[in-house]
Amino acid sequence: MDLTTQYVGLELRSPVVASAGPLSQTVDGMKALADGGVGAVVMYSLFEEQLRHEAARVEAMTELHEESFSEAMSYFPTQAANTGGITDRYLELLEQGAEALDIPLIASVNGATHGGWVDVARRMQDAGAAAIELNVYLVPGEVSVAGAEIEERHLEILQGVKDAVKVPVAMKLSPYFSSFGHTAVRLSEAGADGLVLFNRFLQPDVDIEKLEVVPGLELSQPSEARLPRTWIAALRGRVSSSLAATTGVETSDDVVKYILAGADVVMTTSALVRHGAGYAQQLNDGLAGWLARKEMTLEQARGLLAVPADVQADVYERAGYLAALERAKAIYGH
Known part of the structure; x- marks a missing residue:
């Protein structure tokens, strides 16, 4: 069964994609995912806070030497000389992974403000990223911020990165907009090559004995797929961007449901963490078996139950x- 898929202009051998997570933290981990049957790998995210921390460290080092003699000016640290930091290690791993894999490797940046995205996106492209995923993890906790301002910030981030790179750019989004459909259409019209639905926000618990907020992140469950599946079904045919489903994938049935809703690719981390990188092949086999049973091609099934x-x-x-x-x-x- 032919499972070849187009996503953000890239040709993938399968619609099952390893989303950003712990399994892509080493070249061996990426190769295991590729050997396991995924169509592409999204690297773990480089966080905006890490970029800001490194920039602040460089600035602090510069200020430390600003009273030095003029003859020592050439020793001032620069951003380019900031080797050995988190960003450099990420880019080195990205370059090694891109060379080692025979499937696309997608870089990921996670942030919420304007700073840092453009420069690091350009460096990711130069390191060999086949595409870049902008994971905008923005929780508008400040009640004075209007919904329109949040939407504009997403558009500004997208535009800045699109102007800086030539590789495809996808936006990983949350569902929490005043009108998510309108936001998705605007991002697509602004040039987003892909929309990844949805990000899972951290929802802490409360310890009533210790009187503490308990942070935590649990692996997703199939029931969580209903919201992204609903929006993918609504957006199919209404945006030009590729649609990537993420969250709630456990079995091949979940993959099939997303395809029927209209997803171009189905991303998962939780299932691969639970069952191992090789589990991707079981998801592929299950999808292929269902298509054979229904006597359909992948393209005939995609979006069959979309709005x-x-x-x-x-x-x-x-x-x-x-x-x-x-x-x-x-x-x-x-």
């Missing part, structure tokens, strides 16, 4: 909501 392009998505979703309520009444009403 029809000739109807209003909100009306379509509303009709589904009412049908669900009627079904619930029939089952639980008595």
Whole structure:
């Protein structure tokens, strides 16, 4: 069964992609993912806070020597001379991984403000990244910030990076916008090659005995796929960007559901962490087996259950909501 897929202009051998996570922290880990059957690997994220910390360190070193004699000016540290830091180690791993893999390696930057994205994106491209994923992890906790300002910040980040690089650029987003569909369309029109739905925000718990907030991040569960699947189905045919599904992938059935909704690729970390890098082949085999059973090609299945392009998505979703309520009444009403 041919599982060849197009994503952000790249040709992948499979729609199953390893999303950013701990398995891509070494070249051996990336090779294990590639050998396991994924169509592409998204490297673990380089964080904006790390970039700011390194920039501050360089500035501090410069200020430390600013009273030195003029003859010593050539010894001032520069950003280019800041070797051995987190950024340099990331770029070195990226370069080694790009050379070692026979599938696309996608670099990832995680941040929330304007700073640092453009320069590091350019360096990622130069290191061999086939594409760049901008993971905008922005939690608007400040109540005075308007929704339009958050949307504009995403657009400014995208535009700055797109102007700086030639490789494809994808945006990994959260669903928490005043009108997510409108935001997705604007990002697509602004040049986003891909939209990755959705980021999982940290949702801490509370220890009622210690009276403490307990941070934590759990692996995703299949039930979490319903929200991104709904939006992928609504956006299919309405944006020119590739659509990547992420969150809630555990079995090949979850992959099939995302494909039917209209996803170009299905990304997972949790399933591969649980079962190992080789589990990707089981996801591929399950998808291929389902397609063979239904006597369909991958392209025939993709978007088969998406919201029809000739109807209003909100009306379509509303009709589904009412049908669900009627079904619930029939089952639980008595």
